[in-house]
Amino acid sequence: MIVCLAANPSIDKLFEVDRLTVGGIHRPLGFVQTAGGKGLNVARAARALGADAMLVAMFRGHTGRWLSEQLAAEGVPLDAVWTHGENRSSISVADRETWRLTEFYEHGSEVPEASWVDLQEALARRLADVSWLTISGSMPHGAPDHGYHDVVEEARAGGVSVALDAEGGRLGLALEAGPAVVKVNAAEASELLTVPTSRREDALAAAMKLRDQAGGQAHAGIVTRGADGVVVAAPDGSLYEGILYMRGRYPVGSGDAFLAGLVVGLDAGADWPGALATALGAAAANAELPGAGRLDPVRAQTLAAQAVVREL
Numbered sequence: 001m002i003v004c005l006a007a008n009p010s011i012d013k014l015f016e017v018d019r020l021t022v023g024g025i026h027r028p029l030g031f032v033q034t035a036g037g038k039g040l041n042v043a044r045a046a047r048a049l050g051a052d053a054m055l056v057a058m059f060r061g062h063t064g065r066w067l068s069e070q071l072a073a074e075g076v077p078l079d080a081v082w083t084h085g086e087n088r089s090s091i092s093v094a095d096r097e098t099w100r101l102t103e104f105y106e107h108g109s110e111v112p113e114a115s116w117v118d119l120q121e122a123l124a125r126r127l128a129d130v131s132w133l134t135i136s137g138s139m140p141h142g143a144p145d146h147g148y149h150d151v152v153e154e155a156r157a158g159g160v161s162v163a164l165d166a167e168g169g170r171l172g173l174a175l176e177a178g179p180a181v182v183k184v185n186a187a188e189a190s191e192l193l194t195v196p197t198s199r200r201e202d203a204l205a206a207a208m209k210l211r212d213q214a215g216g217q218a219h220a221g222i223v224t225r226g227a228d229g230v231v232v233a234a235p236d237g238s239l240y241e242g243i244l245y246m247r248g249r250y251p252v253g254s255g256d257a258f259l260a261g262l263v264v265g266l267d268a269g270a271d272w273p274g275a276l277a278t279a280l281g282a283a284a285a286n287a288e289l290p291g292a293g294r295l296d297p298v299r300a301q302t303l304a305a306q307a308v309v310r311e312l
Helices: 038-048 061-074 113-126 147-157 168-175 186-193 200-214 254-267 272-286 297-304
Strands: 002-006 010-017 030-036 053-060 078-083 088-095 100-105 132-136 161-165 181-185 220-224 230-233 239-243 308-311
Touching: 002 038, 002 113, 002 254, 010 061, 030 038, 030 061, 038 053, 038 061, 038 132, 038 254, 053 061, 053 113, 061 078, 078 113, 113 147, 132 147, 132 254, 147 161, 147 168, 161 168, 161 254, 168 181, 168 186, 168 200, 181 186, 181 200, 181 254, 186 200, 186 220, 200 220, 200 230, 200 239, 220 254, 230 272, 239 272, 254 272, 272 297, 272 308
Parallel strands: 002 053, 002 132, 010 088, 053 078, 132 161, 161 181, 181 220
Antiparallel strands: 010 030, 088 100, 220 230, 230 239, 239 308
16 A cells, blocks of 8 residues: 655645746636646545555645545545645646746645644554555644654655655655655755756655665665656665656646656566656656646556666
8 A cells, every 4th residue: 555645735736828928818728627736746646557556635725625536536535634724725827938937836725733733643544554545745844844744754754664755854854764765856966955956867866865864774865857758766875867768748737647657566566677668658658638636547658668767
């Protein structure tokens, strides 16, 4: 069983327009609205890949009810903690002329600190007989800075492997608790470590630093580089580069699909090159469909077979 934590879910909205013009009026040619946020995307993608995965999430107000209804319709098992306020929204606008995305992400309203305690308790009840826990995305305002650290620490104490995808100071604190895998994009790695990550060599050095900060041996640091692939400092000290020469029009959520594919692969007993290929295939398949965390599992498998993973 894989459990996915979503502390700050959102309603994800994707608009497609012919051309994005600052200050102009736009009438979208396409629109997709999904239950989103990184944790929800990971759970949805993991289940699409055939994993036994469920979601523990914090929901609020009318938007929370819509999110829970969508997840029920999609068949994603959910343990929801309810609190005050409303869940946030995230908006992406795809310009069909350039296929660039312009994105807007709300922070969401503040939640009582007691609600974070409720979320931790709900998660703790689900960690029995669980192999992996994924922690993805932001924490709501009002949650303690050490929140992810405490979750990682409790999961590890119960023998659960943790895959972490966060940013900023809260990522740094969580690393001190020793997650098995930390996966961030190049910009997030650069911000945390205050190092350049634009070149492959720099990104690889950052991945090694992330592994060291997570505990070194038996831990992994991963830096995703968008269209330039991914670099990995694996638990046994091996270094890998992976790339898949396929470019979809809808990259929102591809990092989440990557994490889902990686954990699904590792949970199934794949070695690191095999799990990375599965992750790259899932990310590329996600980018071919509108709506984050949505993918065709057969297509993901086909793309995974085309991924190039080499040891450095």
